[in-house]
Every structure is written in C-alpha cells, then in structure tokens.
Amino acid sequence: MSTTAPSRAQTRATTAVGVTRGASPGTPVRVDTADGLLAVRTVSRGTDRAEVALVATGAVLLGGDHVLVRVDVADRCALRITDVGGTVAYDGEGVACRWDVEVRLGRGSRLDWYGMPFVVSDGADVVRATTVRLGAGSRLVLRETVVLGRDGERGGRVALHSDVADDGGPVLVEEVTACGTDRVPGVLGAHRVLDTLTDLRSTDDLDVPAESDLPEAVPDAVPLSDGAATLQLDRGGTLTRWLGAATHLSPIERALDRRRRTLEER
C-alpha cells in the first residue's frame, strides 16, 4: 500500500527537555523545553522531579525525517517521560529516516522513560539511536518496544543502536538490525516485537532519587518462564527482554500493568 502521507523535504528538528533544581530550596524544579517534530508538555513539577509528555506535532516518521530528542537531567533531579502515543515509521519510498535520542544524566539523577511502541511499517528504513551518558550515581530506566509492521504487514528495516557509558567507560554498546522481509534466526527470528526494559545505574554510592511508582524488581516480576530473559550486564544493570508476536502479550507490559494497578489501589 502506498497511502502514506505526502513526502516532505529532509526535516530535522530538535526536541529538548532539561531539568534543573529551582533557584532556591523548596521551589519546584525548572523545566526547559524546546519543541521539534515532538512537542514537550510539562505534566507535573516537584522540588526534585518533573514529569513531561512527548506529543507528536504531525505525522512522524516520514522518509527524510530526523527526530532528535535531547534530554538533560541535572544533578540530583529526576525526570519521568511518557509518550502520548506510539510512533509509526511510514514507508519512506526509498528514503531513510532517523530517530536519535541523546541523554545526559547528572550526578545522582534519574530518568524513567516508558516509551510507547515504535512501529516500523513496510517500506520504512529507520535508524533509531540512543546515546546515554550516566553521571556518577545516576540511574536510567528505559522501556523500548519495537514492532516490525502494522497489522497485516511484515515490516520494514530498522537498526537500533544503543550506546551507554559512564565515567568508567562503556556500559552497553549494541546494534540490532532487523528487517521484516528478511527474518534472521538468532536475531529476532520470526518475532515481530522486541520489547526491552533497560535498568542501568552508574556504579557509585550517591543517592538516586526514588520514583515510588516504579517496578523496582522488574527482573523478579518478569520470570524467564514467561519467555523474557534478563541480561545482567558486565558493569552492572540489566536488560529485560522479550521477543514475541504482539505487544499486549509481553510479560514486561503485564509486569508494568500489575505495578500500576497496585499503586492505584493504595
């Protein structure tokens, strides 16, 4: 099908979110934002934390689009990001697109980002790169769900790059390349969905702001018998991963749902 939105010229716009402590003690954190292909909406602010939502400002991703999201969390601040909707990378008709996320976490800071599914349509050719610099004692909790194809499609091509480092060197460097029309056993096999919950901390004793509504023990909540694997990285931290047929079947989704319900009942 070629009912994609009209093509447009190479579009690159930076979306930025920065969180810093308030000017005086007891005042809310300052949230600086810039809108690009995604707009930032501030949901709440406290003395050491903020929550923002990312909202698409138009049809993303089209061929030639370059989304760049910069996130900067200052020392001892916490930020939670929620996506308002999933993202669809449409058929670029031969033109590739890019989705870059650059995160810088200050000392003792924390970022929780629960992304919605990123769907790679037939004909799409996407690079999705996430670069994170962890300050001493910081923590990153990131959920990334990539889906090959919309309903009834096989899906296009996607290259997922992750590069996480702290002052001690690389923590996670990974490149996963998948293509809906060329399924490789051992990479994703026949599966359409790659669901990953990343939980990384820089190795340091600094206190990290707690986010009370988070599943602290996700690896326990998502047992291997459920089909998810928890990878313990060499430098500490985990990737909990599930490969499957549909996002709603993911044990990661169920574990996060359970956690949300428990909190609502309190």
Place this chain on the structure above:
Amino acid sequence: MALLLADARLPGGGHAHSASLEPALLGGLPAADVPAWMAGRATTVSLVEAGTAVVASRVLAAGPVAEDDGPAALAAVERAWAARTPSQALRDAARLLGRGYLRVARTLWSGHPAVVAVAGQAARHGSVPRAVVLGAVAAASGLTPADVVRLTVYDDAQTAASALLKLEPLDPLVTARWVLDACAAAEPHVPRVAACTTPESIPASGAPQTEGWAEAHALRTQRLFRA
C-alpha cells in the same frame, strides 16, 4: 598458523562448546533454520568477537612502545567487548574458552610479549575472553587482521557445525556446506572489521534471540554443551 588455530583437534577446550547452537535448538530453533542462523551469527556476534581480536592484536603488537599503558589499553579492549556482550552466560562461556586458549598460547608462544601481557591480564582479572587471547596469538604469530576475522568467523561456524552432528544426526558434508555459506556471508564485512583500530570501533552487532536462549540454557541441568 591459521590452519592450526582453526583445527578443532587443537586442545583449546572448544569441544565443550556449541557456539550457542545447543541453546538455540533447545530454545526452539528448527534444525532446518540452522544454516540461516549460522549465517546470521557470522554477520553479527561473530564480528564482535573478530573485531575484539583484531583490536587486541593491534594493541598488543604496539606493546613495548606503550609498556606503561599496555595493561590499561588491553583492559579497554576487554571492557569494549564486555559492553557488546550483554549476556552473562555468553561472557562466562567466552572467558572459559579464553582460559583454554591461553593455555595453548602459553605453551606454543611462551615468552612472547603479547602472550605474556594477556597472561598478566588474566592473572589480574581472573580470566580474559577468548577473543582477547586470539588477539595475542595473532600478534605473536603475525596473523593479518583479515585472517583474524576469517579465522574467528570460521571457528565459530565450525564449532556450531561439529556440535550439530552430535545433537542432530546428519551428513557431515551438509554442515560443511553451511560453514562455507556462513563464511561467505561474513566476507563483505571482513575489510571493515579488519580495519578496526580502537575499542570504540569494534562492531556491536547483537543477536537478542541467541542471547535469550543462552540465558535459558545456562539454567538447564541437562545439556551436552556448556554454551
């Protein structure tokens, strides 16, 4: 030189490993998909190993010039490899293989600075991964970077092929064909990987399904191979 290293009869401990094949079959990989899986390895995780060996070899060949920085430079190569190998089961298997390879290297190239340097690293850290030892052997024996890449890919594919014959009875000539196909699949990547000079430049191509299978396999009690 490459022929000796590529020979499964060299007692390096490789016979106890299936290059992730047993975990894959137990995890549900159909035997008919083994050739595609082998080609997939040859263009993903095998290249991480190959790139690590190439960079380790270059760091070690530069040895005496940077003697003070030597251990730090070698440690940086190992860190780069570990950050590109998210599965603990696979890191453990590679470090175990590294011990066997190091024994071979210390016997055959005893006293060579590259081998001494890696033995020192192993003594400090308990073990070094196979790819780093392979880099020392390459430095000691003068293997070219392209040969290091081809050797790594071939060894990985042949290890899986030999293991398959123990797991699923098959004509060995059939698996020989698959090994050649896997090596051919990696060939376009050889120049790029052979050109790696820094830890950052080592390929990071992962295989999530293989990594998941490796973790599940590590918890099994009934298995023929370690990994």
